[in-house]
Amino acid sequence: MAMKATHAGAVAGAVVVCLCAVVAVQVQAAVAGGDGVEGTVRTLVEAAIKGDPRLGPALLRLVFHDCWVNGCDGSVLLDTTPFNGSSGTEKAAGRNIGLAGFEVIDTIKAKLGDTVSCADIVVLAGRDAAAVMSRGKINYTVVTGRRDGVVSSAAAAAATLPDSVFKIGQLKDNFAAKNFTAEELVVLSGAHAVGVSHLSSFQDRLSSSRSVSTPITAAYKAALGKDVEAQKAVQNTTDPTEPFNIRDMDAGFRNASGFDAAGVDTAAVGVLDNSFYLANTQNMVLLRSDWELLNATDTRRKVSVLGGNATRWEMEFAAAMAKLSNLPAEGTRFEVRKSCRSINNLN
Numbered sequence: 001m002a003m004k005a006t007h008a009g010a011v012a013g014a015v016v017v018c019l020c021a022v023v024a025v026q027v028q029a030a031v032a033g034g035d036g037v038e039g040t041v042r043t044l045v046e047a048a049i050k051g052d053p054r055l056g057p058a059l060l061r062l063v064f065h066d067c068w069v070n071g072c073d074g075s076v077l078l079d080t081t082p083f084n085g086s087s088g089t090e091k092a093a094g095r096n097i098g099l100a101g102f103e104v105i106d107t108i109k110a111k112l113g114d115t116v117s118c119a120d121i122v123v124l125a126g127r128d129a130a131a132v133m134s135r136g137k138i139n140y141t142v143v144t145g146r147r148d149g150v151v152s153s154a155a156a157a158a159a160t161l162p163d164s165v166f167k168i169g170q171l172k173d174n175f176a177a178k179n180f181t182a183e184e185l186v187v188l189s190g191a192h193a194v195g196v197s198h199l200s201s202f203q204d205r206l207s208s209s210r211s212v213s214t215p216i217t218a219a220y221k222a223a224l225g226k227d228v229e230a231q232k233a234v235q236n237t238t239d240p241t242e243p244f245n246i247r248d249m250d251a252g253f254r255n256a257s258g259f260d261a262a263g264v265d266t267a268a269v270g271v272l273d274n275s276f277y278l279a280n281t282q283n284m285v286l287l288r289s290d291w292e293l294l295n296a297t298d299t300r301r302k303v304s305v306l307g308g309n310a311t312r313w314e315m316e317f318a319a320a321m322a323k324l325s326n327l328p329a330e331g332t333r334f335e336v337r338k339s340c341r342s343i344n345n346l347n
Ligand code: HEM
Pocket: 054, 057, 058, 060, 061, 063, 064, 097, 098, 099, 100, 162, 163, 164, 165, 166, 171, 185, 188, 189, 191, 192, 194, 195, 196, 197, 198, 199, 200, 201, 287, 289
């Protein structure tokens, strides 16, 4: 009996040990899996931005432009699909001018293989770009498991994405349609602390025509107009780009504009911080849609609050990006694409 009991105890002990080992292995596998995907994305995003800092803003913008149109479904990445309503894919939409970072997504996809969706890669890469550009200040959790859509239409992008000449009411309506508040509109617009815009997107801000002009500091407008002409030659195009953030212009430009750098770290070129709001209150932002945030009491107040509180903006920006990254995919047919640029079966 005693022998039996001892034996039974030993067997039970062995089962417990055995179960523990199985659980331990499973936990390890789950952790390794998470680290594997997220770690790979982080490594490749860091390397990409190190190689070309312009890719940071590009990856951040991709999240907005993917998730706003049909939800987060990788639709912005498609070069071709039969389901485009004959208007071309989203990339062909005018409001997607300057969209970039697609090669980074391709590189990540090639490394991760067929089980990770392109839609997941877009939100993970954008999240990591925000972390890198903010020097680790902006962090948020992203749930994965998205699947890729098969529809991508330029007409839908044109109808859904906000335009740079939108007025404050149009901007609020555009965000409300996606269940985002006016406060979140202001918070997310802070992304325009980094990156560039084409002249064609802010041409109206340089205009002297009273019908299209919006308040912009005269000295800044003059400096911008002068730099645009110089950049046409440098970039060899009639539609050159300019940095969004006056912080990122050289000291000569900032001084000529009369920029008050109090509260702005002018050495932090390319850093994703709340400096957008400080430039905005001085009427020194590129887009009309940026300036429009000053044109309603609630949004103007929010601009002022965020300009005075860097930590608050970082936290609210992270929360709003997490919400953006969670916009559910619309549509009925999904897959995990093999290539982010085309659907698996074109027929
Ligand atoms: C509120 C409405 C918005 C409008 C009207 C708008 C419009 C624009 C325009 C016109 C450009 C420049 C395109 C070009 O000419 O090359 C741009 C760039 C950019 N936008 Fe927005 N945007 C908005 C909201 C957002 C949001 C919510 C995000 C956040 C994810 C964002 C992130 C960016 C970034 C990072 C760039 C720079 C991209 C680069 O340098 O490659 N924008 N946006």
